Amino acid sequence: MRTKTVPAAAFALGLSLAAGTAGAFELESAGLTIGITPTVSSDYLFRGVSQTQNRPAVQGTIDIQHTSGLYVGAFASNVTFLNTNARQEIDALAGWRTSLYGVSLDLGGIAYTYPGYQNGPGFYDLQYFELAAKASYEVPSLPVPVKVLGAVNYSPNYQAESGTGFYVEGGVEVSLPYDFTLAGRAGYQWIQNNARWGSPDFANWNVTLAYKFSDFVLTAGYYDTNLSRGECFGAQKICEARAMVFLSRTF
Structure with a gap:
């Protein structure tokens, strides 16, 4: 168990920076490619809802993919949920990526865990699992590259033991001159037991502008949901609704 004073995301960031100095991320003999992405952010939003009580986040992601398209990965971030002792989130990801008729597909699963969290009387388990399917397609014959994206997530027992959960999302990314990317996404979350979850089913959307320089990406965006206070x-x-900014680097 990690100590509460050192979030798992900060630990992952340290590993990322240390690994970045080695400079060996393609293990050709094993057919593996490894990507490591540390991120600092003004907030941690998940489907438009802050996971850090509107405070900054330090995050790390690792992705290991085989030439067959099979991959495993992990994501870590600090979190703060009201009236709980949850302080970090660590997710495990696995799946298969491929391309079919020009459409890039990503089929897999995500396990969301919160090491150190203890759910006492009146509280429900935060940990849950989702099956996820993502697709993207680059529209041909346009003046600038335009990518259309879609995703569907399903959980048999969503967070806080709230029953079946479905999430759908669609979006578009436009590559602009000078290494800028303009993107927009909109999604909708359904939850079987809304009273236990804590909100009605809800929509969320965002518009972002990203700038890539060297191995860094600086992103600023506007995020909102249709949930009232x-x-x-x-x-x-x-x-x-909120503005948000984050900086990431990929090794």
């Missing part, structure tokens, strides 16, 4: 997990201020 009264509908937001006991009238918290974590579902409201």
